[in-house]
Amino acid sequence: MNTIMTEEPEIREESELAVEPLLRVETPVVEIKGLCKSFANRAVLKGVNLTVDKGENVVVLGKSGSGKSVLIKCVVGLMDPDQGEIQVFGNDISTLGYKKLNEIRMRVGFLFQSAALYDSMTVRENLYFPLKQHDRRLSPEDAEKSIEEILENVGLSEAIDKMPSELSGGMSKRIGLARTMILKPDIMLYDEPTTGLDTVTAREISELIVCMQKKNKISSIIITHDLACAKITADRIVMLKDGVIGAEGTYKELSDSDDAWVKSFFR
DSSP, X not given: OOOOOOOOOOOOOHHHHOOOOOXXXXXXXXEEEEEEEEETTEEEEEEEEEEEOTTOXXXXXXXXXXXXXXXXXXXXXXXXXXEEEEEETTEXXXXXXXHHHHHHHTTEEEEOSSOOOOTTSOHHHHHHHHHXXXXXXXXHHHHHHHHHHHHHHTXXXXXXXXXXXXXXXXXXXXXXXXXXXXXXXXXXXXXSXXXXXXXXXXXXXXXXXXXXXXXXXXXXXXXXXXXXXXXXXXXXXXXXETTEEEXXXXXXXXXXXXXXXXXXXXX
């Protein structure tokens, strides 16, 4: 009988067997593809493509009527796009039912141009309202702790019992931000956060946006025409032109651009 001889398998050192780990690429928290939106036969957005990564601040610049606010309203389903796809946390929001869309919205904070505070409620009550809507089982003690913490974060602990009519424009904006942040959103959408504020207060709000981003690892889309705000807050800037993104880069890259249209924003 013939015996088939086989070689002893080569014993390799553990270090030789080690495989380089694959780089983990996180899915963008927001991914927009081919977004189109028209009003009365007027095309505002004509195929916008945009991604926002975890913990990234993206500023959107554009002239009045360029569709900046329309863009972020589509992101949270306040407006339906005519065409295109919007993925938020990996979900195509156009396909979601009411319950699932509401779950997504609970993870997204929206700060409007006006602070949109309830005039008949104190600051404490304005902050308590979204907490109770979000979690009806929340104890008054836990709610009070959250309110005091967020007011400390925005530097307005002393305003807890004031009425909105007693607040300055900057204070109202801070309280509006606190009311949105109290639910600890993963994404923040800012619609002209420094509009109507003096230069010093606008800078304070811009710096607060960055502070909250870093503290809570929040991703943000910031609609603004305020270049000082853009310079402070932006990790990346996209510029809308004729319904699409006409330029993109850091503040320095765009402000140093030789393109005449881009330069017109940075004069």
